[in-house]
Amino acid sequence: MDDADLSIVERDPDLPVLGLLLDTARLDEELAAAAGERAWSSVEVERLRYKVGTSVQASVALSDDAGPVRRLRVAGYRRGRTDKLRKDIRWARSGGGLVANSESGSWSAVAPWADRHLGIGDRLAGHASDPSALQVLSYNPARRLVVRPTVGDGTGLLMKVHAPGTSKAPTATLHALAAAGAPIVPTSAESGGTVRWSSWVDGRVAGPDVDGDAVADALELLDRAAGGVPARTWSSQDLSVRAGRALRTVGSLLPALAGAASSLAADLDEALRQLPAGATSFLHGDLSPDQVIVPNSGGPVVLIDLDDCGRGPGGWDRATWLASQVATGSVDPVPLPGPAPHPTLLSAALAIRSPEPFQRRRVGWARTIESMLAMSAAGLRARGGRA
Structure with a gap:
């Protein structure tokens, strides 16, 4: 647990499971003790969903040398809210999915x-x-x-x-x-x-440094194929709403950045309202390298997880492609070939993804988030140079 994690735990003392999920060594010990065995060599929190003062739940991978042995949902609630915990346990037990629960009654693993x-x-x-x-x-x-x-x-x-x-x-x-x-x-x-x-699809996830041309071609094909397809349309103001929500999350995680996050949200909202009307495209909507599969067969790349697809500002997929790399800690993200996204779109993408380093438990997550906010703000300052 680093200093940023420790600070969050200290600010939320009524959520005891939070400290457990932010300390993988302790989580490892408690899971093994509660389950009565330790049939894994390492524990990793892959994704964390945290509501300040209310609840926290995580996808936890138990792995051996060959990879994940199993995944669990480990969850807990505000001190005194045992009703929700009991509901989790009853549901899991009825289907044979209960793995463990703490003797203190503060968490369950299913x-x-x-x-x-x-x-x-x-x-x-x-x-x-x-x-x-x-x-x-x-x-x-x-x-x-x-x-x-x-x-x-x-x-x-x-x-x-x-x-x-x-x-x-x-x-x-x-x-x-x-x-x-x-x-x-x-x-x-x-x-x-x-x-x-x-x-x-048998294959691997796309590599930004080797598969950019193929990914750019796939996006063009997606846009052409979607010509008459009925789909939702979203605007730059939809991006503003998402960015504002993400930046409020950042402010709750890192109070020292709350002021900067709030100012950035306001500046982004204004910039998105002033975004020049341009061509719209049919978009993947949440593009990142792990949303593209390169088949082992050698065929064209395949886009997956199109849950956010629809028509929106052209260049958005290129912006999220870059922002997703920054969120994993990359200091030199590789853009897709072709026109660069408008700086305002890239700023919005960075803001929307800014909580991810914490949620995905990246090493040095606080520094990465701070860097993402700085890059987003710099993009807004640069927008004056774009038509």
């Missing part, structure tokens, strides 16, 4: 498919008689789970489960894009669109 916010149990009927046989590829607590069946006829498929109301792209849009030749995998849906199935 399998991702036992996350009550996702309500996955009933949705697995007919797809997996043993949910523990599912390979968990990605898990965002209370939001989304991506799994791959490891036995039976489903090994060539990917299953993505969303919490109700969290996926913005209608399945019809994804169907139409695939039919029009967009570089995505065909998707089918059930349970009102909260469960989606797609084909598994």
Whole structure:
């Protein structure tokens, strides 16, 4: 636990599980003690969802030398809110997904498919008689789970489960894009669109320094294919709302930056209102290198996770591509070939992604966030030089 983590824990004493999740050595010990065994060699908090003074939940990977052995949802609530914790435990226990809970009654650890916010149990009927046989590829607590069946006829498929109301792209849009030749995998849906199935693509995530041309080509193809596809449209003011929310989060995590974050939010709002009207594009919406798969077969790259796709300001995908690299700690992000995004769009992308270094538990997260805010502010100062 570094000084920035320690400061957060000290400011939120009524949320005891927070200190546990920010201290992986202690988390390792307590999980092993509560589970009665230690069948892993390392513990990593992959994603943290924190509401100040209220709750914290995390996707925790237990790994050995070959990679993740299993993933867990570890969660706890404000001191005295045992009702929510008991609800988590009852839900998980009823489906056989309870892994451990603390003797002090401050936290629980459950399998991702036992996350009550996702309500996955009933949705697995007919797809997996043993949910523990599912390979968990990605898990965002209370939001989304991506799994791959490891036995039976489903090994060539990917299953993505969303919490109700969290996926913005209608399945019809994804169907139409695939039919029009967009570089995505065909998707089918059930349970009102909260469960989606797609084909598994054997490959690796894109490397900014080696795959930029292919990614830029894929974005052009996506835009062309989407010509008559019905999809939502979002504006620069939608970006302002998202940036403001992210910057308020930064202010709560790092009070020393609260003033700068608030000023940046106001400046961004003004700059986005003044953003020159330009061409719109059909956008991935949340582009980063790990949202692009380079197939082992050698075929064209495939865009994945188009939950935020739609029509919006041209250049936004290029901005998020850069900002995502900065959020991982890159000091020399590699842009996509072609025109650079407008400085205001890049500033907005940096602001929107600014909480990610903390949420993804990056080493030196506080310094990275401070750097992202400084880069965002510098981009606004530079916008006067753009038409």
